Amino acid sequence: MKETIRKIEAFSGLDEKLLSKIAATAITCSYGADETIIREGEVGIGMYFILRGRVGVFRNYSGSDVRLGEIGANEFVAEMALIDEKPRSASVVTLEETECVLFTRDTVRHLLEKYPSLSIRLVRVMAERLRAAQDQPRTSAAQPAAVAASGASGASGASGEDTAAADAQAASMKNAIEKKMLDMFEMLYTAKAFTRFSVAILGCPVEGSGADALEVIRVGDVKAVLLPASGPVELEIGAYGAGQFQLHVFHPAMFGDSGPRALRFAPEPIQPDDRFTLSLPDAVLTRHARPDASAGQVLPVAEALA
């Protein structure tokens, strides 16, 4: 089992002791074709990693099962069960003979808490899922998948001929992706699986950078910048276009019993080359002075999301 675990990319580079620990609490399981591994609505207790084979993800819409996508070898399935307590959001059925490694929730949660690098790897996997959902062609057959991925309700019915409608659809998709990202990080913090990092979620059209930034995870136009939570850090944010800059900030210290879940800064009108600095853990967002001599200013937090 240890050798199997070692080959899983998310666990690569882990030390022998940790690999042994994971291997001691994981098992492999083989399935025939057309076997239901996960049933929509059931409580989620564990996560799967596909060693070989292929599964389909299905969701029930008004009594009929709609295929949302496929997951193949070397990918995780049902990783959301590790961090949320919600019922399974879709069913997973094998499309051919499939072999999986099974991980229980408690084991992985503990590992995430103890080994922060795994949290980042898990976020990458989740972000990849959001990206894949976003990239799905919006054919009529795929519409439920897009709806499921975006969290939007109802079909768009957009003809594609109207540019304004297309723009509105893109904006709606961006908002939906941003919401998904916010939900994802909120769940990670609530599950105490992300205790070593702060996260700044940036809406377009800006980029975040700086020596303190550990990683930038992009899904469409939405970026999540991961920063260490161990001490004071600064994130430089630069605009590359005109529009509205939106910022949400997560910090582990916010996730006490009664503390806020995240801070939301008011949407800020921006022009190309506008610059901001976010200072953490104080969560102070400063707008730099513009070359046209407009003064710099500290921007207020709009809302503490509870």
Add this chain to the structure above:
Amino acid sequence: MKLAFPTRRAVSRTLACDPLLAWDILSDYAAWPEWLPLVTQATERAREKNFALAEVELAPFPGRKVTIECAHAPGTRVLAKSTIGQDPEFILDWTVAPEGAGQCRVTVKCTWVHTPANVKAAMGAVDPNAWLNGLAAQVASYAADVNTGPTDPAILLEIHETESGLVCWYRGRKYAMTEAS
């Protein structure tokens, strides 16, 4: 610093039963107290195809509920572990493999983390040999039913009244029946 020392033991035994019967018994977590001397009470809290959550009370620690997470591969493996941070901390890893006609080899690997607080109570209770004795006895009780169970393949469903209550045979497999109201 927490003083803890894990011990590992593995014991195997050949049982005279179909591997599926042994696996059915092992993965019926709520029924563990019937045959597993380590466990005095068990309640299954949630279950899906390959996972289960249960709450057990262990013989050495009366009155203390321990949550266990279980992962099982049908017919071959049952792994149960106490969730992290609890005392006691343990993993019971059962493997079932066919071994000739009508026989199977059951192996239990136990990892038990002893602490100064639990070492005395756990002494004697962490006994994989006794667990396999219990499993063998449970298998034998089912095997007795197997010998007297339906032999006519045309019979799909048969209900017996036994000393331990009503049991139902459906397509050659035995199910214990419980009162619904």
